[in-house]
Amino acid sequence: MTEPILRTESITKYFGAVKASQDVSLELRPGEIHALIGPNGAGKSTLIKQIAGNLTPDAGRIWFDGRDVTRLGTVARARAGLGRTFQISSLAMEYTVLQNVVLGALGRDGGVMRFLLPAMKDKALVAEAEAALDRVGLIDLKSTRTADLSHGQRRQLEVAVALTLRPKAFLMDEPMAGLGAGGSKRLTGFLDTLRAEAPILLVEHDMDAVFALADRISVLVYGEVIATGTAAEIRANRDVRTAYLGEDA
Amino acid sequence: MIRETYLNALIMALLLGIPLWAHVAGQPFTITLATKVAILGLAGVGLNIALGLGGMVSLGHAVFFGIGGYAMGILAHHAQTYTPLMEAPLLIEGTKFMPAIWLVAVVVSAVVALAIGALSLRTGGVYFIMITLAFGQMFYYFAISWPAYGGEDGLSIYVRNEFPGLNTLVPIQFFAIAFVALSLGLILSHLIARSRFGLALGAARQNSERVQTVGLDPMRVKLVAFVISGAITGLAGALFADLNRFVAPTMFSWHLSGELIIFIILGGIGRLFGPVVGAGLFILLEHFLGGLSEYWLIYVGAILLGVVLFARGGLIGALSGREVAHD
Ligand SMILES: Nc1ncnc2c1ncn2[C@@H]1O[C@H](COP(=O)(O)OP(=O)(O)OP(=O)(O)O)[C@@H](O)[C@H]1O
Ligand SMILES: [Mg+2]
Numbered sequence: 001m002t003e004p005i006l007r008t009e010s011i012t013k014y015f016g017a018v019k020a021s022q023d024v025s026l027e028l029r030p031g032e033i034h035a036l037i038g039p040n041g042a043g044k045s046t047l048i049k050q051i052a053g054n055l056t057p058d059a060g061r062i063w064f065d066g067r068d069v070t071r072l073g074t075v076a077r078a079r080a081g082l083g084r085t086f087q088i089s090s091l092a093m094e095y096t097v098l099q100n101v102v103l104g105a106l107g108r109d110g111g112v113m114r115f116l117l118p119a120m121k122d123k124a125l126v127a128e129a130e131a132a133l134d135r136v137g138l139i140d141l142k143s144t145r146t147a148d149l150s151h152g153q154r155r156q157l158e159v160a161v162a163l164t165l166r167p168k169a170f171l172m173d174e175p176m177a178g179l180g181a182g183g184s185k186r187l188t189g190f191l192d193t194l195r196a197e198a199p200i201l202l203v204e205h206d207m208d209a210v211f212a213l214a215d216r217i218s219v220l221v222y223g224e225v226i227a228t229g230t231a232a233e234i235r236a237n238r239d240v241r242t243a244y245l246g247e248d249a
Numbered sequence: 250m251i252r253e254t255y256l257n258a259l260i261m262a263l264l265l266g267i268p269l270w271a272h273v274a275g276q277p278f279t280i281t282l283a284t285k286v287a288i289l290g291l292a293g294v295g296l297n298i299a300l301g302l303g304g305m306v307s308l309g310h311a312v313f314f315g316i317g318g319y320a321m322g323i324l325a326h327h328a329q330t331y332t333p334l335m336e337a338p339l340l341i342e343g344t345k346f347m348p349a350i351w352l353v354a355v356v357v358s359a360v361v362a363l364a365i366g367a368l369s370l371r372t373g374g375v376y377f378i379m380i381t382l383a384f385g386q387m388f389y390y391f392a393i394s395w396p397a398y399g400g401e402d403g404l405s406i407y408v409r410n411e412f413p414g415l416n417t418l419v420p421i422q423f424f425a426i427a428f429v430a431l432s433l434g435l436i437l438s439h440l441i442a443r444s445r446f447g448l449a450l451g452a453a454r455q456n457s458e459r460v461q462t463v464g465l466d467p468m469r470v471k472l473v474a475f476v477i478s479g480a481i482t483g484l485a486g487a488l489f490a491d492l493n494r495f496v497a498p499t500m501f502s503w504h505l506s507g508e509l510i511i512f513i514i515l516g517g518i519g520r521l522f523g524p525v526v527g528a529g530l531f532i533l534l535e536h537f538l539g540g541l542s543e544y545w546l547i548y549v550g551a552i553l554l555g556v557v558l559f560a561r562g563g564l565i566g567a568l569s570g571r572e573v574a575h576d
Contacts, residue, residue: 054458078464090462092455100459103452106445107463112470118443125445165463 003066004029005169005199006051006082011060013046013223020046021057022223026201028169033191033200035210038220039243044203045087047220048173051201052084053077065168078107083167083198087174089154091146097157098142101129104164132163137186151178156187170200176209188212211235219243253569257522264525265428272421280420281492282536286529287427288488293512293524294434295481300510301519302442303474304454308506309365309381312388313479315501316361317354317486319392322404322496324350329407347412347426350487358483359476366475370468385503392498403497410491417491427488431525434481439521441477450474482509511549515556517563526564 004027013021020043028034036044049055051062053074061070069077078084091100102119105128106112119125133139136156141149149157155175162170175191176184188209191200195215204210210217211231218228219240227237234240264283271279292314299305327334327343334341344350369380393401409417417423441447453460453467460467490496499505508531515530516523531549538545560567 052462074458074461075464075466078462084462086462090456090458092452092459094455095452099448100452103448103459104463106448107460107465110464112445112449112465113473114445115437115447116440116444118440119445119448120443122445161463 002030004063005065006201007063008047008051009061009063011047011050011057011062013043013050013055013057015046019043019223021050021060024060024220024223024225026218026225026228028199028201030199031195032215033195033202033213035202035204035214035217036220037204037207037210037217042220043223044220045173046223048084048087048171048201048203051077052082052171078165078167079110081165081168082171083162083165083169084171085155085158085162085173085175087177087203089151089158091154091157091161093145093147095146096142097133097138097144097146097149098126098129100146100157101132101142101160101164102126104132104161105129108165128164129160132160135163136160136190152180152183155179156183159187159190167198169198170194170202172200173203174205175202176204176206184209253520253565256565256569260522260525260529261432264431264529268421268424277420280424282532284420284424284427284492285489286525286532287424287431288485288492289509289512289528289532290525291427291431291434291488292482292485293509293516293528294431294438295478295483295485296509297478297513297519297524298438298441298481299475299478300513301523302447302454303450303471303478305370305471305475305478306378306510307369307381307475307478308378308503308510309369309383309385310479310482310509311385311501311503311505312365312381313358313362313482314486314489314505314509315388315392315496315498316358317483317488318490318496318500319398320354320357320483321350321410321487321490322406323398324353325406325410326398326404345408345410347410347417347491350410350491351484354483354487355480358486359480362476362479362483363472366472366479370471370475382503382506385501385506389498389501389503392501399497401498403495403499406490406494406496409494423492427492430484430488434484435521435525437477437481441474442521446470446473511553513563514553515563517565520563520565523563523565530564 006028008024008026011021011024024047038044050057053072061068065081102125105125133142136159138156138160155178159175176187179187184206191213214231216228216230217234218225221243226243227234227240268280268283296310299307324343325345328345334343365384369377372380398404411417412426415422449460449465449470453470457467486500512524512527512531516527534549538548556563
C-alpha cells in the first residue's frame with residue numbers, strides 16, 4: 001500500500017467542555033478523495049483547522065508529506081503543499097476575482113519582495129491564475145469585485161486559488177455549499193478529475209456528491225470517528241445509519 | 250467628475266505652478282508654503298504606505314519625522330560648531346551635505362521602524378494604535394530630556410545645508426528639492442501599490458488569513474511596508490528641518506502623527522495623492538484661518554467630520570467620483 005500523504009494521529013481537541021476532536025486518526029492517500037461527513041457541530045471544520053494549522057491540537061500529531069507538521073504554522077503548512085478552502089469563504093473582498101487568484105500564484109511563486117513591476121502585468125502569474133479560473137468556470141467573472149460574487153462563486157474562487165498553489169493535498173470544507181444543483185454537479189465533475197493531481201480531504205453535506213466522489217468516507221460524530229470505509233461500507237454500517245444517515249434514510 | 254489620473258496631474262501642476270508664479274511675482278512666503286506642502290505631503294505619502302495600503306493605523310509616525318529632523322539637526326550642528334559627533338573608536342564628523350544627511354535620516358528611520366514595527370505588529374487594532382503612540386511619546390520625552398541637542402528648546406541651524414549645484418537659500422531652489430523628493434516618493438508609492446509586494450500587502454490589509462493560506466507571511470509583508478513607510482517619513486523630516494533651519498522635540502509630538510493621519514483622511518485613504526491634497530488643504534487652512542483665530546483647528550475638525558461622514562473617499566474620492574481606492 002502507498003504511504004498516506006496526510007495522517008492525523010490520535011488528535012484531541014477540547015473547547016472548554018466541548019469535545020471537538022476525540023482521538024481522531026485519519027489518512028489521506030495519494031489519488032483518493034476522502035470524505036469527512038457528520039452532523040452539524042460534529043467537529044469537521046475543527047479538524048480541518050488543526051490540519052491546516054489554524055488550531056493546535058491538545059494532543060496527538062499530524063504528519064504531512066513524510067514529516068511531523070504538528071508545530072508548524074499555517075504559512076509553513078501552505079508552503080509545504082496544503083491547499084485549503086474555507087467553509088466560510090475567506091478572500092480579499094476588495095480585490096477582483098483575478099487579483100485573488102494572482103495572489104495565489106504569487107504565494108506559490110514566493111517572490112513577494114518585488115516592489116517595482118506591476119503584479120497584474122506579470123505574464124506568468126496571470127496565465128497561471130487565468131488557467132485556474134478557467135478550470136473552475138469563473139473566467140468570465142475575472143474582473144468582478146470579489147465582494148460582488150455570490151456565496152457559491154466565492155467557494156469556486158477559493159478552489160481556483162487553491163489550484164494555483166499546486167498543492168500536494170487539498171483540504172476542502174464544504175465547497176458545494178451555496179452552489180445550487182447545476183453548480184454542485186459541475187464541481188463534482190471537476191473534483192473527480194482533480195484527485196489525480198492531488199488527493200482531497202473533503203468535508204461535505206451534499207450526500208449525492210459525497211457518494212459519487214468519495215473513495216473512502218469517515219463519519220465524525222461528537223468529535224469521534226465512528227466509522228471509516230468505502231461508500232458501500234458506510235451505507236451498510238448500522239452505527240452510521242442510526243447516528244447520522246438515519247436522519248434521511 | 251474628473252478621472253483620478255487627470256486630477257493627480259492637476260494637483261502636481263498646481264503644486265509646481267504656484268511657487269513658480271510666486272517666484273516670478275517675488276512672493277517668497279508663498280514658495281515656503283508650497284515647500285511645506287510638498288514636504289508634509291511626502292511625510293503623508295510615507296504614512297500612506299503603512300496606513301492606506303497596509304491598514305496599519307500608526308499614531309507614531311512622528312517618530313520617523315523627528316528622527317529625520319534630528320539627523321539633520323545633529324549632523325549640521327556638529328558641522329557648524331566644528332565638533333565631531335564621536336572621536337573613538339572612529340571619528341564621525343558632522344556634515345552640511347544634504348544627500349549624506351538624507352541617507353542618515355532614511356537609514357536610521359528604517360532601522361527604528363523595523364524595531365517599532367516588529368514589536369507593534371504583534372498586536373492589532375486599537376492596541377497597535379496605542380503602542381505606536383507610546384513609542385512616539387518615548388521619543389518625544391527623550392528629545393526633551395537630551396540637553397546635548399537643545400532639549401526642549403531644540404537646535405537652530407544657521408545656514409541651510411548644501412546641495413551640489415544649487416543655492417539652497419533661494420526659496421525656489423529649495424522648493425525644487427522638496428518637489429523632486431515628493432515626486433520620487435509618489436512614484437515609489439505608485440509602483441509599490443501595483444507590485445507583487447503591494448498585491449500581498451493589500452491582501453494582508455483585507456484578510457491576513459487569506460495571505461497565510463497561500464503560503465505568505467502577512468506580518469513580514471506588513472513589517473517591510475512599515476519600514477519603507479518610516480524611511481520615507483524620515484526623509485520628509487530631514488527636509489522639514491532644513492526648511493525651518495530648526496529642529497525641536499515637537500517634531501516627535503503625537504500632534505504631528507495625528508496631523509499626518511488627518512492629511513490622509515482629508516485627501517482619501519490609500520489614494521496616491523491623498524496625503525498631498527490633505528497636506529495642501531491643511532496648510533491653506535492654517536494660513537488663512539490661523540490668521541483669523543487661534544482656534545482654527547475647529548474648522549479642520551468640522552471639515553474632517555464632513556469628509557468622514559459624507560465623503561469616505563476623501564477629497565480625491567469626491568472629485569474623481571470613485572468611493573473606493575485600489576483596483
Ligand atoms: N473556536 C471555538 N470555540 C469554542 N467552541 C468551538 C469553536 N469552534 C468550534 N466550536 C465548537 O466545536 C464543535 C465543533 O464545531 P465545528 O465547527 O468543527 O463543527 P462542524 O462539524 O464543522 O459543523 P458544521 O457542519 O456546522 O460546519 C461545535 O460544538 C462548536 O460549537
Ligand atoms: Mg464546519
